[in-house]
Each structure stands twice: as C-alpha cells, then as structure tokens.
Amino acid sequence: GQSLEQPSEVTAVEGAIVQINCTYQTSGFYGLSWYQQHDGGAPTFLSYNALDGLEETGRFSSFLSRSDSYGYLLLQELQMKDSASYFCAVANSGNTPLVFGKGTRLSVIA
Amino acid sequence: SQTIHQWPATLVQPVGSPLSLECTVEGTSNPNLYWYRQAAGRGLQLLFYSVGIGQISSEVPQNLSASRPQDRQFILSSKKLLLSDSGFYLCAWSVGAISSYEQYFGPGTRLTVT
Numbered sequence: 001g002q003s004l005e006q007p008s009e010v011t012a013v014e015g016a017i018v019q020i021n022c023t024y025q026t027s028g029f030y031g032l033s034w035y036q037q038h039d040g041g042a043p044t045f046l047s048y049n050a051l052d053g054l055e056e057t058g059r060f061s062s063f064l065s066r067s068d069s070y071g072y073l074l075l076q077e078l079q080m081k082d083s084a085s086y087f088c089a090v091a092n093s094g095n096t097p098l099v100f101g102k103g104t105r106l107s108v109i110a
Numbered sequence: 111s112q113t114i115h116q117w118p119a120t121l122v123q124p125v126g127s128p129l130s131l132e133c134t135v136e137g138t139s140n141p142n143l144y145w146y147r148q149a150a151g152r153g154l155q156l157l158f159y160s161v162g163i164g165q166i167s168s169e170v171p172q173n174l175s176a177s178r179p180q181d182r183q184f185i186l187s188s189k190k191l192l193l194s195d196s197g198f199y200l201c202a203w204s205v206g207a208i209s210s211y212e213q214y215f216g217p218g219t220r221l222t223v224t
Contacts, residue, residue: 033211042200042215043154050211087154091211097144098213102153 002026004101006088011107012078020073020104022088032064032071033089033098043087046073075106083108112137116201116216123223129174129188131219133201136182141203143184144213145176148198160184161208196223 004024012018022032031050035043049055049064049071061074075082085105089098113136123129135141145157156169158176166176173192177185184201199219204210 030209031211042217043213044215045212048211089211091209093209095208097142097156097159097208098211100154100156105151 002090002092002099004088004090004099006086006101006104008102009105009107011109012075014078014080014108014110016078017074017076018078018106020075020086020088020106022071022073022101024069024071024088024090024101026090026092026099028093029066029069030091030093032062033091034060034062034073035087035089035100036084037087037103038084046086048091078108080108080110082106112203112214114201114203114214114216116199116219118219119217120220121222123191123221125193125223126190129186129191129195129221131186131199131201131221133184133186133216134182135203138182138203138205140181141205142208142210143178144202144204145184145186146200146202148200150197154200157186159208191223193223196221 006022033048034046036046037043047062049062054063059076064071085103087100087103089100115134144159146154148154160166160178163178174188201216202213204213
C-alpha cells in the first residue's frame with residue numbers, strides 16, 4: 001500500500017522560517033508535489049520534486065531525498081497570509097493518480 | 111486560459127435525497143478529471159477519476175457515482191444521500207498522464223446533509 005506522513009499542525013512566528021516534513025511509503029515512486037489550501041478555498045499547486053535536492057520558488061523551497069523517502073517544504077520570511085494547510089502528494093510511475101497526505105495546518109502568529 | 115467551474119457553491123440536502131454536482135473545464139481538451147471529498151479539517155479523499163468520456167474509475171466504494179458525458183464535463187451523483195456524505199467536494203483536472211503531479215482544482219461545493 002501507500003502511505004504519507006506529515007505533521008497535523010505547525011505554528012510559527014511571522015518573519016521566521018518553517019519546515020513541513022513529509023515521509024512516504026510507496027511503490028513506483030516518481031516524484032513529490034506540494035499544495036497549499038487556504039480555509040474554504042481550493043488547493044493550489046506549489047512545487048514538485050522528481051530529483052533529489054532543493055527546488056526554490058521565491059520564499060518557498062521544496063526538498064526531496066529519494067533514498068530516505070523524505071521531503072520537506074520550507075517557507076521563509078513567513079507572512080500571515082501563509083496560514084493555510086499544506087499537503088504533500090506522491091506521484092507514482094504507474095497509471096494511478098496522485099496520493100495526497102492528510103495535510104499540515106500552518107498557523108502564522110505575530 | 112483554462113478555467114474550471116463547479117456548481118452549486120453550497121448545498122443543503124436532507125438525508126435520502128438525490129444529489130447532482132457538476133464540474134466543467136474550459137480551455138483544454140482531453141483533460142483527466144477527478145472528484146475529491148474533504149471532511150472538515152481533513153485531507154483529500156479521491157472518489158473518482160476519468161481519463162476520457164465514459165471512462166470512470168472508482169477509488170472508494172460508496173453510494174456515490176460519477177459520469178463523464180462530455181469531454182470536459184464531470185458529474186457526481188447520488189440516489190440517496192447519507193449524513194456521512196457531508197463535506198467539501200472538489201473537482202480537479204490535469205493533462206498528460208493520470209499520475210500528473212500538477213492538478214488544478216475548482217472552487218468546490220460545500221454539501222451539508224441534514
């Protein structure tokens with residue numbers, strides 16, 4: 001079967017850096033995606049890692065270690081608007097859709 | 111540009127009543143289409159996905175069904191709603207393989223079954 005683990009909640013201070021971890025167990029792993037969802041809104045795509053290493057997109061970066069079955073989303077210079085739920089999702093090489101984690105609720109406090 | 115529409119935005123239905131939620135995509139052809147359900151404060155549960163007209167794959171056995179009568183139209187239905195069907199229903203689309211890492215979500219329908 002497939003499983004993804006990520007913390008259910010994280011709290012961080014405005015202006016700080018926060019890391020949201022994701023570990024996965026799956027067969028035919030192809031890559032790891034990250035999505036952001038604000039309360040009442042739709043999930044939106046943030047980033048994707050197919051290779052080991054760090055991908056940077058502005059204040060957000062995503063990291064993948066295929067050998068450790070582990071990835072993380074790094075948010076820098078936190079802003080209040082970053083308060084949202086963040087989902088990691090595994091893409092497999094088989095003909096199956098993305099598998100989403102249960103999400104991490106990030107609260108940014110002043 | 112591509113857009114995805116879902117309606118209605120909110121719905122309150124009594125237990126035992128039927129359901130029909132509609133999703134349409136504009137600006138792309140041959141999209142993969144997905145239906146998800148999200149309980150309050152919870153993760154995304156994939157319900158159905160489709161790679162083409164009339165082709166539906168079900169992920170979770172339940173009292174819901176899906177249909178794709180046209181290339182860019184995806185419908186979620188139920189003959190008799192249960193209390194447990196309450197939730198936030200999201201439609202999404204992607205291009206390429208069904209395992210595409212990037213999906214585009216619609217605004218969702220919030221369903222309350224009373």
